[in-house]
Amino acid sequence: MTVSRKIVLHFPAQVADRPIVCDLALRFGLAFNILRASISPHREGIMVMEIIGEGANQEKGLQYLREQGVLIESLSQDIRKNDERCINCGACVGVCPTSALFIEKPSFEVRFDGTRCIACEMCIMACPTFAMEALI
Amino acid sequence: MLRSYEEINQKIREGKAVVVTAEEVIEMVKEKGLKEVARQVDVVTTGTFGIMCSSGAFLNIGHTKPRMKISEAYLNGVMAYCGLAAVDMYIGATQPAKDDPLNKVHPGEFRYGGGHVIQDLVAGKDVLLEAYAYGTDCYPRKKLVTWINLKDLNEAYLFNPRNAYQNYNVAVNLSDKTIYTYMGILLPRLGNAGYSSAGQLSPLLNDPFYRVIGVGTRIFLGGGVGYVAWQGTQHNPSVERNERGVPKGGAGTLALIGDLKGMSAQWLWGVSVRGYGCSLAVGVGVPIPILDEETLYYCSVSDEEILAPVVDYSSAYPEGTGEVLGYVSYAQLRSGKIVIKGKEIPTFPLSSYQRAREIAQTLKRWIQEGNFELTRPVVNLPGVESGVRFKNLKERPVENYAGNLKG
Numbered sequence: 080m081t082v083s084r085k086i087v088l089h090f091p092a093q094v095a096d097r098p099i100v101c102d103l104a105l106r107f108g109l110a111f112n113i114l115r116a117s118i119s120p121h122r123e124g125i126m127v128m129e130i131i132g133e134g135a136n137q138e139k140g141l142q143y144l145r146e147q148g149v150l151i152e153s154l155s156q157d158i159r160k161n162d163e164r165c166i167n168c169g170a171c172v173g174v175c176p177t178s179a180l181f182i183e184k185p186s187f188e189v190r191f192d193g194t195r196c197i198a199c200e201m202c203i204m205a206c207p208t209f210a211m212e213a214l215i
Numbered sequence: 216m217l218r219s220y221e222e223i224n225q226k227i228r229e230g231k232a233v234v235v236t237a238e239e240v241i242e243m244v245k246e247k248g249l250k251e252v253a254r255q256v257d258v259v260t261t262g263t264f265g266i267m268c269s270s271g272a273f274l275n276i277g278h279t280k281p282r283m284k285i286s287e288a289y290l291n292g293v294m295a296y297c298g299l300a301a302v303d304m305y306i307g308a309t310q311p312a313k314d315d316p317l318n319k320v321h322p323g324e325f326r327y328g329g330g331h332v333i334q335d336l337v338a339g340k341d342v343l344l345e346a347y348a349y350g351t352d353c354y355p356r357k358k359l360v361t362w363i364n365l366k367d368l369n370e371a372y373l374f375n376p377r378n379a380y381q382n383y384n385v386a387v388n389l390s391d392k393t394i395y396t397y398m399g400i401l402l403p404r405l406g407n408a409g410y411s412s413a414g415q416l417s418p419l420l421n422d423p424f425y426r427v428i429g430v431g432t433r434i435f436l437g438g439g440v441g442y443v444a445w446q447g448t449q450h451n452p453s454v455e456r457n458e459r460g461v462p463k464g465g466a467g468t469l470a471l472i473g474d475l476k477g478m479s480a481q482w483l484w485g486v487s488v489r490g491y492g493c494s495l496a497v498g499v500g501v502p503i504p505i506l507d508e509e510t511l512y513y514c515s516v517s518d519e520e521i522l523a524p525v526v527d528y529s530s531a532y533p534e535g536t537g538e539v540l541g542y543v544s545y546a547q548l549r550s551g552k553i554v555i556k557g558k559e560i561p562t563f564p565l566s567s568y569q570r571a572r573e574i575a576q577t578l579k580r581w582i583q584e585g586n587f588e589l590t591r592p593v594v595n596l597p598g599v600e601s602g603v604r605f606k607n608l609k610e611r612p613v614e615n616y617a618g619n620l621k622g
Binding site (some may be wrong): 167168170172173182187188201204208209 | 264265266322399400401402407408409484486487488489494496551561562563564565566567568569570572
């Protein structure tokens with residue numbers, strides 16, 4: 080069964096110049112959608128991506144990446160809403176491109192659905208109480 | 216008249232007052248009709264919780280030994296105004312920390328400011344005071360660095376020159392780039408729309424002609440008890456109104472006062488608005504005594520009947536042109552999308568409806584439990600008949616000005 084999941088890849092400096100993400104498609108038949116990518120001055124890289132394909136192929140593909148030294152995390156662990164700091168205003172809702180942040184009715188509380196998050200971090204800019212946190 | 220303030224307070228003392236929120240009363244009136252509900256209900260409670268920039272607190276820190284007439288003071292690095300008596304000061308919500316980079320790298324973060332100082336004080340945290348003076352014969356001391364705590368201050372009271380705006384703009388962005396406003400981050404080409412009133416729960420929208428809310432009205436303020444001190448700054452009763460008396464834009468405002476020592480950090484929240492500055496989110500709740508059917512008629516207003524003007528914050532607002540792109544109801548705004556210029560636009564609130572509701576419920580409980588009696592206004596706020604009108608500054612050029620106060 081074809082499934083989609085969002086992950087965060089942390090590349091160590093020594094693999095930053097190798098096209099190993101392409102191998103996900105070439106070797107394991109996986110489709111991927113790069114949501115965000117950056118390389119730091121010390122050449123470590125971070126990539127947020129959605130991978131789409133058969134569950135078994137995904138496992139093989141991710142195992143391959145791990146063997147190349149890539150650290151893999153689930154996206155939902157990287158962007159978090161600190162409910163103690165959230166005043167349920169809704170300023171974040173207006174900039175969230177995927178409606179991962181939304182206002183639940185009838186309670187009118189602001190909710191965060193991590194599975195829809197693409198880690199664009201716009202909510203972190205918009206939140207007036209620093210309730211949205213990025214661990215990437 | 217159905218009942219007087221005295222009769223309502225007597226019922227409150229006996230624990231017999233019937234109190235409902237401004238949200239609950241809407242359905243009741245739809246079901247049972249105005250007459251029946253007016254007979255049953257004694258008090259309707261309102262609430263709002265949002266960023267209210269014109270906020271601040273007066274503090275008296277007590278005299279030092281030797282005495283000092285403070286002329287410059289910083290609380291956790293945020294300047295407090297000291298042009299008052301020796302150890303009085305006013306900390307304003309939007310004052311940024313002294314070392315803040317402001318908007319030099321746009322859009323600035325503004326991580327800490329006056330609003331945060333107020334929240335820290337109310338939370339019972341120690342706050343660093345750094346103060347300076349020029350020294351006089353009776354106040355010789357020139358420097359002071361100390362921790363202060365709210366519980367040790369003589370007086371500490373919130374005084375907010377402008378709160379609880381009666382209706383407000385809906386902000387959009389017609390330009391091609393993202394803008395960072397006090398109405399939130401506005402995406403280009405009508406990408407989103409921000410709104411800020413609590414609508415049907417908002418105090419002044421439930422008493423549109425200021426019949427019962429006036430100077431001296433006892434209220435919920437920041438989790439404690441406060442009072443309406445005066446009309447707020449920019450109070451503008453002359454705005455065009457619909458058939459229910461609801462102003463079609465920002466109109467009346469309230470100046471509020473209350474003892475900071477009785478308040479809570481849950482309801483006074485320091486905020487940082489990207490690219491704009493620091494401020495304070497304030498919780499306000501106002502009780503409305505149902506003196507007659509007319510009072511009930513006005514406070515049974517619903518989101519469908521409250522219209523707000525849509526304003527372009529990339530040009531019309533900063534340039535002050537007064538141009539309005541159209542009107543939308545709070546029911547539409549709360550549905551999550553509105554249509555402007557033929558385009559469907561997602562909406563987002565800046566004031567918390569969930570918290571506005573919690574304030575109205577809390578005030579209802581206080582009254583039901585006999586802990587909060589109602590007060591009759593000492594003076595009414597200027598109404599439609601007053602002719603009071605909000606004015607923009609009429610600039611008058613000054614010729615041959617030799618001064619050079621700045622730049």
